[in-house]
Amino acid sequence: MDERLDRAPCGYMTINSQGIISYVNxxxxxxxxxxxxxxMNHHIESIMSMANKFLFHTYFYPFIQLYGHVDEMYLTLKSSKGESIPVLLNGKSYEGNEAEKIECVFVKMTRRIDYEKEIRNAKREIEEAYRIKDEALEKLEALHRDVERKQEELMRLNAKLESLAVTDTLTGLKNRRYFIEKLDSHIDHFFLSKTPFSxxxxxIDHFKKVNDTYGHLTGDQVLREFARILEANSKESDTVARYGGEEFIILLPEMNEMQSKQAAExxxxxxxxxxxxxxxxxxSVGAATFTEHDTNISILAKADEALYTSKSNGRNRVTHSADLDGSS
Known part of the structure; x- marks a missing residue:
């Protein structure tokens, strides 16, 4: 990492989508x-109080999943001596070599902010609760159980938000974003193992005519029925996604040109x-098989050109990109 970043006038950290620290300046x-x-390799929440962990789950993770960034989040961290460090946090997600990563920038604040006062008040109330009679201790234990329950609920919510981010709401299939991630992963595997994939x-042929004749509600029903047919007739290892509009796409692992033609037909x-x-x-179907000369853009372009040929030649047919120029 650049030494200038290591000595930058603000704190910098990289974490993965589970919150594990992979770099800190x-x-x-x-x-x-x-x-x-x-x-290094510890969870970022290991340097947070319980109240700040709750805030982190409530605000940071959902916003990163939905929007890819978080701006001006006020947070209090713990120093190695247990002292509070008020900071301003900006975060942004990006795709690393293998998985999603999140860059975090921390600017130390010189003033306490309103929510920190609330945290200190809550801390004093907890400390007071430990000093009073057994009844108060029981209430405190109930409060802790409630906090744990809410944290579990937030974790389930985060998992749901992550699922929604890669799911097409109309058909329930994976969306274009998820498909591209899977395609990139298969390309990386191809160059390591030379395992073919297509x-x-x-x-859907004349889909505009379906909408114009029967209405958009019927058109949506057709899309949903088509999605169910694709799922029911695909292998568990296949990746089935709605690519956009009435276009759908399937990633076929370990399938060569001939096998992909058979599957398409x-x-x-x-x-x-x-x-x-x-x-x-x-x-109408357009098929393409990945070669060592391809990229994620080129194989999609070849399949799209094959699809265009199928539609131009009367629709309701399969064309493989290799058949367009006679090459395999």
Whole structure:
């Protein structure tokens, strides 16, 4: 890491999506009196009080999942001696080499802020509760149980928010963002193992005519039925996603050109023969198989060109990109 960042006038830290610290600069270490070994590979919440952990779960994680960043979050950290350090936190997520990471910048505050007063008052109330009779101790234990319950609820909420961020709300399939992440992962695996894989882009034929003739509610029902057909006729290892509008996409691990053509034709026939609730539906399919010369952009472009050819040649058919120029 650049020495200028290590000695920057503000604290800097990198954590993963689970909150584990993977990098911290010297400014932050000096701020809290920590050594690098004290923090590396530890959870960021290990240097927070219970009240601040609650605030972190309530505000930081949900906003990062939804918007990719958090601006001007007021937080109090603990130093190595247990002293409070009021800071202003900015966070931003980005995709690292293998997984999502979050960059955090900490600016030490010279004044206490209103919520810190509330935390100190709560702390005094807890300390007072420990000094009173057994009745107060029972109430305090109940309070702790309630806090733990709320933290569990927040963790479930965060998991739900994470799921919603990669799910298409209409069909329940994974969305384009999730598919691209999976595609990038398969590309990395390909260059390590040379294991082939393919993908299919499918377009519902004359979908605009379905909307114009039967209405958008029927169009939405067609999309949902199509999604269920794809899920029911795909392997657990496949990645099925709604790519956008009436386009759907499937990632087929360990499938070469011939196998992907067979899989595409099987799906095309299943859709054509399915007992649709409102109107007959067919699909056009474009297939492509990844090669060592491809990127995530090029394989999608090849599948899209193959799909365009299927539609241009009358629809309700399968075209593999390799057939466009006769190469494999």
């Amino acid at each position: 010297q400014t932050f270490l000096d701020m809290g009196g920590y050594s690098r070994d004290d923090l 993908l299919l882009i499918m377009d 099987r799906l095309r026939k299943i859709v054509e023969e399915a007992p649709w609730s409102s109107c007959p539906v067919t699909i």
